[in-house]
Amino acid sequence: MSAAQLVVQFLPYLRRYARALTGSQAAGDAYVAATLETLVSDPGMIGGGANVKVALFTIFTRIWNSLAVNGENEQVARDLPAEIRLGQITPLPRQAFLLSSLEGFTEEEAATILDTDVDRVRQLVDEAGRELAADIATDIMIIEDEPLIAMDLESLVEGLGHKVTGVARTRSEALTLAEKKRPGLILADIQLADGSSGLDAVNDLLETFEVPVIFITAYPERFLTGERPEPAFLIAKPFQPAHVSAVISQALFFQQSARRSDRVTA
Structure with a gap:
């Protein structure tokens, strides 16, 4: 397999990592595109085997950290408007945590890489x-x-200090649950019990309020093709608790900058 073929093989993982850092599909993919442009200009930067x-993530990280607001230059970060700081600052501890845990x-x-x-x-x-550990706890809806998976997720998020508003098995149950208690974050499967879609359920909810959403699926590669709007936060089944913890933290970090334009479509 050529280096180019290997890069394509690892591209979905780089895109997942990039959007976890930036909090959005568009921003994450912009950094990935810059990485690929660098590789096109200098293919020798990627070795074999x-x-x-590692080489692909290293090139991405060099580009990411070349911007002061993405590294550890806290004084530059403090001088930026609050909304820009929220959307761009990702200190090295977050990078290290995501590289190892996610x-x-x-x-x-x-x-x-670092x-x-x-x-x-x-x-x-x-x-x-x-x-x-210092993150503010929030109310989480599980779809x-x-x-058994719902129980595992419920136990996990409560162990992180969050409160579960309830578990919905279908699109209609999710809508009913949200009417009773508006969540601060949603964990959603994509294929639901009655054949309905977690994507549709989430988009229905986002019609009335904004909330960060993390999708969980056994087939993440189907939703990282670049051919349509995609989830900004995605966890693969079977999941590791550390992965869920890392992604929840990142999603909450970008909560205030979430926009309805980030909705995904079925």
Whole structure:
């Protein structure tokens, strides 16, 4: 398999990571596009074999951190308007946490990507853990038709300090549940018990209020094709608790900058 073919193979994962950093499909894909343009101009930056994914994320990270607001220049960040800070600031601790918890890189690989050493990666992940613990708790609605998965999610989010407003198994149940208690975040499966769509349920809810949404699916590659509007936050089944924790944190971080233009379509 050529380097170009390997890059294509890893592209969905880079796009997932990019949107977790930026909080939107459009912004994340813009950084991915810049990464690909860099590769086109200098194909030698990508090696062969198992290191292609690491090399791809490394190039992306260099571009991302070349902007002061995306790195650790806190003074520059403080001088920006609040809305811009919210949408752009992603300190290195968040990057380290997402690389290891969401994308599954080893400490050594994360160190290579971030151009640092393993001790620094551990320090950054620890800082992110303290940041996550300090996040403001919110009410979470779960849209999931599998009872065991719903129970796992409920236990997980409550363990993170959040409150579950309820579990909906269908599109209609989700609408009814939202009328009783408006959530601060939604965790939604895509294929529901009665054949209805979690995508449709979420879009119905977004007609009346704005809320960050995290989709959970056994087939994430079907929703990362670039051919239509896509979920900004996506978790693959079977999921790891650390993945859910990381993505919930990122979704809440970008809550105030969420826009109806980010809705996904079935």
